[in-house]
Amino acid sequence: MLSPSVRQIIIAGGTSSSFSSVFPGSGSGSGSRTDMSSSTVLWASLRSSPSTGLRGHQKPLIPSSSVRRRWGGSCWDRGRKILCACTAPPRNWGDGPPSLDTYNSSISKNLGVGNDVRDEHDILIECRDVHKSFGDKQILRGVSFKIRHGEAVGIVGPSGTGKSTVLKIMAGLLAPDKGEVFICGRKRRGLVSDEEISGLRIGLVFQSAALFDSLTVRENVGFLLYENSKMSEDRIAELVAENLAAVGLKGVEDRLPSELSGGMKKRVALARSLIFDNTKEVVEPEAVYCMPFLKFFLDQVLLYDEPTAGLDPIASTVVEDLIRSVHMKGEDALGKPGKIASYVVVTHQHSTIKRAVDRLLFLYEGRIVWEGMTHEFTTSTNPIVRQFASGSLDGPIKY
Ligand SMILES: Nc1ncnc2c1ncn2[C@@H]1O[C@H](COP(=O)(O)OP(=O)(O)OP(=O)(O)O)[C@@H](O)[C@H]1O
Numbered sequence: 001m002l003s004p005s006v007r008q009i010i011i012a013g014g015t016s017s018s019f020s021s022v023f024p025g026s027g028s029g030s031g032s033r034t035d036m037s038s039s040t041v042l043w044a045s046l047r048s049s050p051s052t053g054l055r056g057h058q059k060p061l062i063p064s065s066s067v068r069r070r071w072g073g074s075c076w077d078r079g080r081k082i083l084c085a086c087t088a089p090p091r092n093w094g095d096g097p098p099s100l101d102t103y104n105s106s107i108s109k110n111l112g113v114g115n116d117v118r119d120e121h122d123i124l125i126e127c128r129d130v131h132k133s134f135g136d137k138q139i140l141r142g143v144s145f146k147i148r149h150g151e152a153v154g155i156v157g158p159s160g161t162g163k164s165t166v167l168k169i170m171a172g173l174l175a176p177d178k179g180e181v182f183i184c185g186r187k188r189r190g191l192v193s194d195e196e197i198s199g200l201r202i203g204l205v206f207q208s209a210a211l212f213d214s215l216t217v218r219e220n221v222g223f224l225l226y227e228n229s230k231m232s233e234d235r236i237a238e239l240v241a242e243n244l245a246a247v248g249l250k251g252v253e254d255r256l257p258s259e260l261s262g263g264m265k266k267r268v269a270l271a272r273s274l275i276f277d278n279t280k281e282v283v284e285p286e287a288v289y290c291m292p293f294l295k296f297f298l299d300q301v302l303l304y305d306e307p308t309a310g311l312d313p314i315a316s317t318v319v320e321d322l323i324r325s326v327h328m329k330g331e332d333a334l335g336k337p338g339k340i341a342s343y344v345v346v347t348h349q350h351s352t353i354k355r356a357v358d359r360l361l362f363l364y365e366g367r368i369v370w371e372g373m374t375h376e377f378t379t380s381t382n383p384i385v386r387q388f389a390s391g392s393l394d395g396p397i398k399y
Pocket residue numbers: 017021134135139157158159160161162163164165166
């Protein structure tokens with residue numbers, strides 16, 4: 001069981017570089033590349049570590065006997081529990097802990113980010129003048145934007161401009177070198193930490209589906225429940241089937257990931273990220289015991305990193321519709337309203353831009369150079385956007 005003081009978000013899969021960069025030593029060998037690409041929902045407990053400023057604490061929790069039985073232990077060495085996170089109190093929460101700064105809407109207005117005429121209280125995530133470098137490579141040079149409650153936002157831009165980096169900063173996996181991230185109006189300090197009180201769950205669905213190769217679909221999707229709940233195996237199997245059905249998959253529970261197509265793997269990864277929201281009281285009872293009112297306020301934001309990359313057009317449509325369906329404005333395959341308050345999608349796919357998001361942020365050379373509604377994207381007169389939207393070789397973007 002995780003510590004009661006630990007708050008969590010779902011990290012639905014990841015690559016070794018994603019995580020080892022944040023958690024040095026999270027690899028299977030010292031400094032070696034971890035085989036995370038074959039692992040899956042990665043959990044970690046986060047504890048503050050003031051001396052290092054790195055708040056992730058790699059704690060390779062031992063899987064419950066039911067899961068150990070299934071994977072015989074070997075997989076566990078590769079699939080560490082990775083981090084999660086959380087932050088900030090609900091929108092209508094009063095004063096927070098001293099380590100958190102209250103959002104100052106007047107500063108935001110001066111920055112002129114987003115539509116400032118609207119109520120500032122519906123902002124779930126705000127990045128303000130965020131900078132990030134890797135070595136001497138300056139990637140983000142002052143990124144500012146807001147994600148509001150109910151929004152479906154896309155981040156687009158040329159390869160290597162830092163879109164995934166922005167997602168990791170929003171999720172609290174990477175800390176900005178300079179600038180601020182506000183979650184529900186409260187400033188995050190460094191990475192996500194125990195001191196921050198959660199009013200928002202942030203889930204990150206990485207580019208790769210990153211399922212555990214040696215576990216079946218049922219075990220992959222139900223991983224969290226096998227590990228962190230006292231639920232019976234039958235009940236877990238039922239919930240897994242429900243969540244798989246919600247993403248349009250039936251009868252695949254006993255298959256291994258190698259027996260699935262790329263699109264199916266992505267859907268399994270989505271089911272895995274959804275199951276947490278559907279079972280959070282069971283999985284994380286301490287959050288409810290400590291702050292019973294939290295369960296009424298917890299919003300969930302999902303961040304998708306190129307969810308349709310490498311999929312054929314029809315499989316892309318399926319995934320795009322799924323992303324819509326789990327949003328609060330959508331309806332899942334079981335006819336229930338979606339539970340995701342807002343989501344952000346990093347994508348290069350035109351179909352995903354058109355079908356899965358309403359508003360776009362264009363990232364170029366480390367800054368947001370254009371913001372607009374999806375329908376404005378192809379008609380924009382901004383030369384950078386025009387070149388990108390048309391795929392032309394002529395224009396300011398040089399390859
Ligand atoms: N942990 C890291 N260590 C060193 N460099 C990194 C790290 N993470 C990202 N980078 C570099 O930062 C730049 C931006 O990477 P990022 O993945 O955020 O770009 P992106 O816009 O998502 O790219 P793409 O569209 O190709 O996926 C790249 O040059 C990448 O090599």
